[in-house]
Amino acid sequence: DAGVTQSPTHLIKTRGQQVTLRCSPKSGHDTVSWYQQALGQGPQFIFQYYEEEERQRGNFPDRFSGHQFPNYSSELNVNALLLGDSALYLCASSLQGGGNQPQHFGDGTRLSIL
Amino acid sequence: AQSVTQLDSHVSVSEGTPVLLRCNYSSSYSPSLFWYVQHPNKGLQLLLKYTSAATLVKGINGFEAEFKKSETSFHLTKPSAHMSDAAEYFCVVSDLDQGGKLIFGQGTELSVKP
Numbered sequence: 001d002a003g004v005t006q007s008p009t010h011l012i013k014t015r016g017q018q019v020t021l022r023c024s025p026k027s028g029h030d031t032v033s034w035y036q037q038a039l040g041q042g043p044q045f046i047f048q049y050y051e052e053e054e055r056q057r058g059n060f061p062d063r064f065s066g067h068q069f070p071n072y073s074s075e076l077n078v079n080a081l082l083l084g085d086s087a088l089y090l091c092a093s094s095l096q097g098g099g100n101q102p103q104h105f106g107d108g109t110r111l112s113i114l
Numbered sequence: 115a116q117s118v119t120q121l122d123s124h125v126s127v128s129e130g131t132p133v134l135l136r137c138n139y140s141s142s143y144s145p146s147l148f149w150y151v152q153h154p155n156k157g158l159q160l161l162l163k164y165t166s167a168a169t170l171v172k173g174i175n176g177f178e179a180e181f182k183k184s185e186t187s188f189h190l191t192k193p194s195a196h197m198s199d200a201a202e203y204f205c206v207v208s209d210l211d212q213g214g215k216l217i218f219g220q221g222t223e224l225s226v227k228p
Contacts, residue, residue, distance in 0.1 A: 102148060
């Protein structure tokens with residue numbers, strides 16, 4: 001039973017560029033959430049997708065956007081990259097049903113901005 | 115609004131001695147609480163969850179946590195630390211008003227000395 005998989009594992013970009021990160025949820029899960037974890041910090045919620053729509057959004061600018069596909073996989077897009085976007089980006093999947101459902105995390109994508 | 119506060123940024127124990135990681139929560143309703151562990155350069159692994167059933171929750175790898183409403187606490191314990199327990203631990207509350215987005219504490223780094 002495959003868990004949550006994310007690609008790529010590492011990525012180096014320069015300021016102003018655009019990046020796309022990918023996530024495949026755990027088998028049977030239909031909800032995907034994205035989190036940003038800066039060095040030495042706890043993860044911060046970016047947004048959540050369910051039924052191919054953004055359902056909830058955290059305090060992140062519009063440069064951060066996403067998409068969910070019919071097979072429940074998801075992408076996170078970040079435009080006009082800033083140095084401060086350097087972080088570990090984590091994808092989590094769960095079953096739709098509210099906060100009682102535990103979220104299962106992938107190993108993340110480490111994004112470095114030069 | 116939901117929030118969690120981890121009272122120690124770093125805890126150091128000797129192998130074979132008990133572990134106590136402290137967490138207080140704030141919630142306007144009965145919360146869903148979780149403990150996650152993160153090993154270096156890895157994603158987050160769910161240790162245990164509390165969802166208003168038994169107040170003493172048993173998790174994986176010998177960890178358990180006790181929900182105390184009167185103290186608004188959800189401390190994580192383990193009777194005997196193992197070297198492999200060295201990691202970052204996060205206390206997490208689920209925001210049921212916002213689709214179950216997870217709100218993380220700042221984390222507690224656990225060191226285990228031989």
